[in-house]
Amino acid sequence: MNTLYQFVAGPLLWIAFALFIGGSLYKVINLILLTQKKEAYLFCFLSWKWSLRSILHWLTPFGPRNMKLHPAMTVVTFIFHICLLLTPVFLLSHLILLEESINISWWALPDQVADIMTLLIIGACIFFLVRRINSPEVRYVTSASDFVLLAIVAAPFVTGFWAYHQWAGYQPAMILHIVTGEIMLVAIPFTRLSHMLFAVFTRAYIGSEFGGVRHAKDW
Amino acid sequence: MKNGILIMFAVLLISVITFATASSQEDVSYIDTSSFGKTVRGMVPFEHDEHNDNAGLEDCNICHHVYEDGIFMEDESSEDQMCSECHDEDSSGDKPPLRTAFHKNCKGCHLESKAGPVMCGSCHEKN
Numbered sequence: 217m218n219t220l221y222q223f224v225a226g227p228l229l230w231i232a233f234a235l236f237i238g239g240s241l242y243k244v245i246n247l248i249l250l251t252q253k254k255e256a257y258l259f260c261f262l263s264w265k266w267s268l269r270s271i272l273h274w275l276t277p278f279g280p281r282n283m284k285l286h287p288a289m290t291v292v293t294f295i296f297h298i299c300l301l302l303t304p305v306f307l308l309s310h311l312i313l314l315e316e317s318i319n320i321s322w323w324a325l326p327d328q329v330a331d332i333m334t335l336l337i338i339g340a341c342i343f344f345l346v347r348r349i350n351s352p353e354v355r356y357v358t359s360a361s362d363f364v365l366l367a368i369v370a371a372p373f374v375t376g377f378w379a380y381h382q383w384a385g386y387q388p389a390m391i392l393h394i395v396t397g398e399i400m401l402v403a404i405p406f407t408r409l410s411h412m413l414f415a416v417f418t419r420a421y422i423g424s425e426f427g428g429v430r431h432a433k434d435w
Numbered sequence: 436m437k438n439g440i441l442i443m444f445a446v447l448l449i450s451v452i453t454f455a456t457a458s459s460q461e462d463v464s465y466i467d468t469s470s471f472g473k474t475v476r477g478m479v480p481f482e483h484d485e486h487n488d489n490a491g492l493e494d495c496n497i498c499h500h501v502y503e504d505g506i507f508m509e510d511e512s513s514e515d516q517m518c519s520e521c522h523d524e525d526s527s528g529d530k531p532p533l534r535t536a537f538h539k540n541c542k543g544c545h546l547e548s549k550a551g552p553v554m555c556g557s558c559h560e561k562n
Binding site for chain 1: 545
């Protein structure tokens, strides 16, 4: 188990981070270059003002009309995204490993809080799953890959929760936690999880067109 | 004759009990974390002699090391000191802070020797 741990927490981790960072940079640069090549007119009306107006509206809970129409989804998705970003970055165990490895560390969440946030994430994943299956308009645009992506996102948190509580099979759970975390990192630039990188560009594009050209709201 | 056997048995019993209690008092059964203000994770069980027998450790200073100006002192050891006498909870530079010092001393060696626990919950008891 030590050799396996050393591999997944060593070389495999660095490969995952390299693919995540390198892949993200490639995707963003490629997006900008492609836009320049194919839709260069966009730069005529792209504006900070309209971009930020759109981004801020879509970052405000119940700001856009669509969020008011789906209150449960709005609450769940905000809680989910906030917890998803904060929990891994401010988890004490992660920071301890980081400090031991490259001597960098920062403020950590209390373990009990991180535990509750993890449960909220898992709960939200179940909500998204049920919604995909039960809601006709969502089911209509759902393919198998949506379930795979949901599993990729849920897996590191389920295994992390399992490992933190040191239930039966602690060691395999820990190995699975590391591997599924790495899969998720790599999946971010190369799957639809890339909305993590592209969301601001999408809103800037639409916000600028609606604000500066159509003189309409985009929310 | 019967009395003799009884006395021998009693002596044996008493010595076994005395020895067992004495040796269990001698062995450290948990890593001493009293230097930490407040601990987050569970205690770490540790049988000093058993660990060293299993690991084949004979030199005390493999764990109870002494560093001077970042150089490991081969002929010196620090088993009469607490780790916290050198490692502060927030020391920096070459000298790792207390928590990192504990982790690196144990886990570092376990990784290097490919033996012994390396995952958080393999040492720390469940909270």
